[in-house]
Amino acid sequence: MDWLERINRAMDYIEQNIVGEIDFKKVAQLACCPEYHFPRMFSSMTDMTLSEYIRRRRLSLAAFELQNDTNVRIIDLALKYGYDSPDAFSRAFKNLHGVNPTAARHKGIELKAIPRLSFQISIKGAVAMEYRIEVIDFDIEIVGVKKKVVTKDAFQVIPQLWGEAAESGLLQRLIDMSWENPQCKMEGILGVVGKQAAITDEEFEYLMGCRYTNEFSDDMEKMVLPKSTWAVFPNISEAWQRLYTEWLPTSGYELADLPCIENQLAPDRVPSSELWVPVIAK
Missing domain, CATH: 3.20.80.10 (Regulatory factor, effector binding domain)
Structure with a gap:
């Protein structure tokens, strides 16, 4: 249970800082895991890299904003979610959602929601770990x-x-x-x-x-x-x-x-x- 609490504490930190700067060293510290090892541990549990999860999570939130506020500017969303230019943001957005940000403003457009990750107890040990x-x-x-x-x-x-x-x-x-x-x-x-x-x-x-x-x-x-x-x-x-x-x-x-x-x-x-x-x- 201690490990479960630590990893979820790290995910809480990511979510609290999803808009802005995320300190990867801080993430690893909260999980009580060396920074060198945390990315591989995360990937092994989720089948995606930590950077990929953060990127997809941000683009998911950006899609919600486009649907809820049709007046929000693309350039403002790009800067808010860590992109240097509207073009870079639009390319990343389309890679995930299949449509560009302008099209995502319209109702009836199918988008992808990437939920916040949390970790729960699961059964381990079906595959023996030799040591x-x-x-x-x-x-x-x-x-x-x-x-x-x-x-x-x-x-x-x-x-x-x-x-x-x-x-x-x-x-x-x-x-x-x-x-x-x-x-x-x-x-x-x-x-x-x-x-x-x-x-x-x-x-x-x-x-x-x-x-x-x-x-x-x-x-x-x-x-x-x-x-x-x-x-x-x-x-x-x-x-x-x-x-x-x-x-x-x-x-x-x-x-x-x-x-x-x-x-x-x-x-x-x-x-x-x-x-x-x-x-x-x-």
């Missing part, structure tokens, strides 16, 4: 290259970073390094997400690296994580989607003050990736 708990009782040394990532763009930017790493040769260097002294358990190519599991800043550093204890080149740097407990989930994408809505609320664990790690395993491994989430018992 294991790993206790690593020594410091983890990770060597790699850090890149700045804007939090709200993370899920689009990080795959691009790995694509660039493959083209530049960095990925192959990390693969070669990882085989010099293979480490047990967390042995793949690693993406270390920021400094804490709960990312609240507008940007964070994403380290592309591997566990490594030998000398390394000047363009790389080392991160050392203290001994800790990890919940490990197969398949990174699915794990992010279900972590906050299904596993964490009922697990008896909470997030530890360490970064989450995306672990890419060898191509012949099944699964091919793992999400390592730092946890402590409640």
